[in-house]
Amino acid sequence: MPLLSDLTAAVAAGKRTDTVRLTQELLAAGTSPQDVVEKGLVPGMAIVGDRFKRNEIFVPEMLVAARAMKEALKLLEPLLAAAGIKPKYTAIIGTVQGDLHDIGKNLISMMWRGANFAVIDLGTNVTAEKYLAAAKEHKANIVGLSALLTTTMPSMKETVRILKSSGLDGLKVVIGGAPITQEFANDIGADGYAADAGSAVDLAKRLVGEAA
Numbered sequence: 001m002p003l004l005s006d007l008t009a010a011v012a013a014g015k016r017t018d019t020v021r022l023t024q025e026l027l028a029a030g031t032s033p034q035d036v037v038e039k040g041l042v043p044g045m046a047i048v049g050d051r052f053k054r055n056e057i058f059v060p061e062m063l064v065a066a067r068a069m070k071e072a073l074k075l076l077e078p079l080l081a082a083a084g085i086k087p088k089y090t091a092i093i094g095t096v097q098g099d100l101h102d103i104g105k106n107l108i109s110m111m112w113r114g115a116n117f118a119v120i121d122l123g124t125n126v127t128a129e130k131y132l133a134a135a136k137e138h139k140a141n142i143v144g145l146s147a148l149l150t151t152t153m154p155s156m157k158e159t160v161r162i163l164k165s166s167g168l169d170g171l172k173v174v175i176g177g178a179p180i181t182q183e184f185a186n187d188i189g190a191d192g193y194a195a196d197a198g199s200a201v202d203l204a205k206r207l208v209g210e211a212a
């Protein structure tokens with residue numbers, strides 16, 4: 001029987017076929033779906049996030065690892081749902097109005113899923129009203145806004161204003177994207193800024209009160 005640490009290593013190395021095979025073998029050998037996620041897959045993506053933060057790997061390697069994890073999660077999602085094991089926290093994510101860049105946003109989405117958040121991805125060109133409606137509908141803990149264009153930063157500011165003045169209890173707004181800085185986040189009253197996917201996971205966990 002393979003070890004959970006073998007699965008962690010396969011995800012971290014972005015080996016999609018091995019990740020899927022090891023997931024299947026661990027499940028067949030009686031490992032619980034929750035352990036496969038929390039003790040096998042999630043630590044693998046944590047390694048990837050740390051390496052990315054240290055510039056030891058770059059976007060292509062992170063995408064490959066994220067895809068490997070996504071394939072394994074496809075096998076696990078129905079089992080987790082059937083067992084009634086639900087992620088504890090919910091995040092909404094999207095790229096702000098006027099902006100069609102989605103690669104970075106997709107990475108954050110996958111990494112948050114990997115950290116066991118339920119993630120509702122609204123796609124690109126998302127209006128403030130749509131974020132707000134989704135946050136209400138799904139009782140979100142976090143709303144994540146991505147922007148890649150300097151011209152869509154005002155749209156991000158307006159979205160943060162609307163979300164933060166909505167009175168939604170405890171809702172945290174996280175922002176990121178190439179032109180975004182911590183200073184901008186402070187200026188517009190966002191609860192947090194992350195420069196990359198690894199930091200976005202740490203930030204989301206910290207904001208919901210889980211140790212990062």
Ligand code: B1M
Binds near residue numbers: 108
């Ligand atoms: Co466009 N584009 N683009 N583009 N594009 C940029 C952003 C640009 C910097 C290129 C350049 O001029 N050097 C420039 C913006 C200039 C500016 O505003 N200062 C630009 C422009 C001008 C445009 C158009 C206006 C071009 C035109 O039509 N004349 C147009 C705009 C369309 C629109 O959005 N309305 C446009 C279009 C496109 C494509 C469609 C061709 C394509 C997007 C494809 C897609 O996303 N599906 C594209 C691409 C690919 C780029 C570049 C080359 C790459 C972006 C990318 O995916 N990076 C980009 C140049 C560049 O960034 N070097 C560029 C990889 C990705 C993993 O990184 O998205 O930064 P990134 O995400 C990172 C972090 O930022 C962070 O974590 C991620 C992982 O580390 N992060 C978050 C992101 N979101 C986060 C959210 C968080 C936390 C962290 O919390 C919620």
